[in-house]
Amino acid sequence: xxxxxxxxxxHMKTFQKRGFPVDQTRRYLEPGPIVLVSxxxxxxxxxxxxxxxxxxxxxxxGCYIWDExxxxxxxRKSKQCVINLPTIDLIDTIVxxxxxxxxxIDKFVTFGLTQTASDKVSVPMIKECYANxxxxxxxxxxIARRGLFIWRxxxxxxxxxxxxxxxxxxxxxxxxxxxxxHINLRRKFKPQNL
Amino acid sequence: xxxxxxxxxxHMKTFQKRGFPVDQTRRYLEPGPIVLVSxxxxxxxxxxxxxxxxxxxxxxxGCYIWDExxxxxxxRKSKQCVINLPTIDLIDTIVxxxxxxxxxIDKFVTFGLTQTASDKVSVPMIKECYANxxxxxxxxxxIARRGLFIWRxxxxxxxxxxxxxxxxxxxxxxxxxxxxxHINLRRKFKPQNL
Numbered sequence: 001x002x003x004x005x006x007x008x009x010x011h012m013k014t015f016q017k018r019g020f021p022v023d024q025t026r027r028y029l030e031p032g033p034i035v036l037v038s039x040x041x042x043x044x045x046x047x048x049x050x051x052x053x054x055x056x057x058x059x060x061x062g063c064y065i066w067d068e069x070x071x072x073x074x075x076r077k078s079k080q081c082v083i084n085l086p087t088i089d090l091i092d093t094i095v096x097x098x099x100x101x102x103x104x105i106d107k108f109v110t111f112g113l114t115q116t117a118s119d120k121v122s123v124p125m126i127k128e129c130y131a132n133x134x135x136x137x138x139x140x141x142x143i144a145r146r147g148l149f150i151w152r153x154x155x156x157x158x159x160x161x162x163x164x165x166x167x168x169x170x171x172x173x174x175x176x177x178x179x180x181x182h183i184n185l186r187r188k189f190k191p192q193n194l
Numbered sequence: 195x196x197x198x199x200x201x202x203x204x205h206m207k208t209f210q211k212r213g214f215p216v217d218q219t220r221r222y223l224e225p226g227p228i229v230l231v232s233x234x235x236x237x238x239x240x241x242x243x244x245x246x247x248x249x250x251x252x253x254x255x256g257c258y259i260w261d262e263x264x265x266x267x268x269x270r271k272s273k274q275c276v277i278n279l280p281t282i283d284l285i286d287t288i289v290x291x292x293x294x295x296x297x298x299i300d301k302f303v304t305f306g307l308t309q310t311a312s313d314k315v316s317v318p319m320i321k322e323c324y325a326n327x328x329x330x331x332x333x334x335x336x337i338a339r340r341g342l343f344i345w346r347x348x349x350x351x352x353x354x355x356x357x358x359x360x361x362x363x364x365x366x367x368x369x370x371x372x373x374x375x376h377i378n379l380r381r382k383f384k385p386q387n388l
Contacts, residue, residue, distance in 0.1 A: 064249070178377060
């Protein structure tokens with residue numbers, strides 16, 4: 001609750017969220033946005049910035065985590081995480097989280113982010129994000145060899161508005177692409193391919 | 195060469211491409227665009243539309259391919275593919291390729307796409323795409339269980355201009371997000387984190 005009183009939180013958006021079907025997770029993650037992964041293990045919470053993730057089933061996500069990252073052990077040991085979807089207004093926070101280590105600072109406090117209790121995992125969600133996907137480890141067989149965690153989304157929370165969040169997508173070298181307009185080509189799809 | 199004379203090719207962009215460092219592949223794929231995956235096995239070529247992919251190393255890519263997809267066997271047997279990056283001008287082609295099967299049509303011919311010989315794999319590249327990443331299978335251990343192919347990029351070709359391609363990113367249900375503006379936050383990064 002301390003985080004709500006820090007400087008950072010004052011200019012952050014707040015979203016009214018509702019439960020969302022976990023098998024529709026692709027609507028927000030398939031476009032490839034940068035996400036903030038929150039973690040918790042034995043009293044310690046952390047957040048990392050992540051761009052290397054993909055859909056593997058409609059309710060499963062693969063993600064790469066470098067074993068030098070402070071979050072790696074928290075996530076590996078707890079077998080849980082929350083994938084939080086930030087919007088463009090959090091861009092400085094996204095960069096700041098990626099450029100600092102949970103070994104040195106409490107990122108929720110430093111960046112003025114608010115912890116919200118998850119429903120199905122023991123990891124805090126980030127209130128200021130547009131969406132939160134609570135995840136449990138589905139398959140850890142590729143962690144040691146490739147840093148690849150395979151998650152099952154067990155609960156999803158998505159903001160009621162706007163319909164499409166303005167997300168940021170990383171190109172490396174400090175360059176971010178910001179999501180643009182949307183086009184609906186539904187009429188050109190076979191129904192079974194939608 | 196027939197493909198160049200079809201209707202579709204007339205309104206397509208052509209790009210002047212150059213070799214590009216394979217360990218910089220993230221600059222184009224990390225933002226999460228829809229890609230066109232070309233394949234070839236025993237005289238048959240095919241193309242599929244793909245949105246489920248991620249960076250796993252700076253020169254490695256993971257991607258999910260459904261085993262019911264006609265491309266699945268071609269790719270599994272050849273252990274090769276080319277990941278082609280289309281731009282917004284190819285949106286109807288992207289949708290058309292995703293809504294048809296190589297079991298029934300020759301997609302290069304039907305969609306008026308031009309095959310260009312790759313340098314290091316025996317799979318045709320798509321000339322009309324902004325970039326082409328020639329890939330060899332790095333790890334097939336997750337194919338049977340999860341449909342997950344892990345590729346090493348062995349040669350990359352990227353257009354000289356524009357600096358940033360206008361890509362499309364899929365949300366499911368026929369909705370595409372189009373890439374927008376770019377922001378450079380390099381000054382806010384620690385050098386080792388760029």
